[in-house]
Amino acid sequence: MPKLDESLLTGLPPFSLLDRAQIREILDQAVSRRYDEGTAIFREGHDADRFYLLLDGYLRVIRSTPGGDQIIVLHISPGQLFGIAPALQRNTYPATAIAAAESIALSWPVRVWDDFITRYPGFATESYKTLGQRLGQIQETLTEMATQAVEKRVACALLRMVHQSGRKSDKGIEIAFPVTRQNISDMTGTTLHTVSRLLSAWQKDGIVESTRKHIVVTDPHALVVLSEA
DNA sequence: TCATTAATAGCAT
DNA sequence: ATGCTATTAATGA
Known part of the structure; x- marks a missing residue:
């Protein structure tokens, strides 16, 4: 060794x-x-x-x-x-x-x-x-899963990943590890289909940009607004 | 090129 | 608004 x-x-x-x-x-x-x-x-x-x-x-x-x-x-x-x-x-x-x-x-x-x-x-x-x-974080996401609408939960999940692994790139802040829509649905208690739809909609609005297994948040503030809406 | 896996489109609940 | 089936797109052998 x-x-x-x-x-x-x-x-x-x-x-x-x-x-x-x-x-x-x-x-x-x-x-x-x-x-x-x-x-x-x-x-x-x-x-x-x-x-x-x-x-x-x-x-x-x-x-x-x-x-x-x-x-x-x-x-x-x-x-x-x-x-x-x-x-x-x-x-x-x-x-x-x-x-x-x-x-x-x-x-x-x-x-x-x-x-x-x-x-x-x-x-x-x-x-x-x-x-x-x-423990605090788990509690938080757990109550969030039980009480918040899907769009908020997905926005929060993205923000959490940005906070713990975000790297600045030319386009915005990118999540530093591979993530599938299935992964995000496993974090938020939805299906990959719903996550796919949300990401597509957000991409159209210029909030995120995603390719296969790779997500860049181009407008973090808009995502924060969504997570609090 | 083909087989595998991710992402979307469109229909159903 | 969210989930499901079928289709298309991307990736790696």
Whole structure:
């Protein structure tokens, strides 16, 4: 296995308070792996034997409902911890993580979790902070799904992806990972057909521009207006 | 070029 | 207004 460079972790929130030697310790226990687009890093209900940090790429976190269909709960962007079942006192993963684009992640065995928490200042607080943020976000989208009209939900979903992965391009802000209409419908509880119609209409109005699996928001403000309407 | 998968068009509920 | 079937378009082998 290649020796991992310390610059990979310096500056990332969970490790920002640590010195060089501590980061070295952490890296020496880590395993680095690459995941092709569409690959599962771990699956819902399986034994949580490792926890992860996304270095590069994007992930979809998916949960299946009692009804059998799957919904996209949230996305993970580079620098974030994920699969941190030990923080939830769980020994199985609560959701499935799929690489939305080619991704690279570090992972550690769960048995070192308690060690990390006690030995590395800032790691615990940052981990629980991201955990809390995610719970809040899930709550938000959940109530949104139950109460808001479809157009608003899709507008919100696009805005969320823009916020966590938006890159400026010449046309506007582009979503940095491949997204299908099916994906968006899985995030919003509709069908790909409705999403397709909405995107077509918005494209005509100059709010978005989309090609296959690729979306650019050309008028973010108009989308914000739609999401609040 | 063909097989696979994404996106739309048009009809039904 | 939203969902479904059938068709077209794009992509990658």
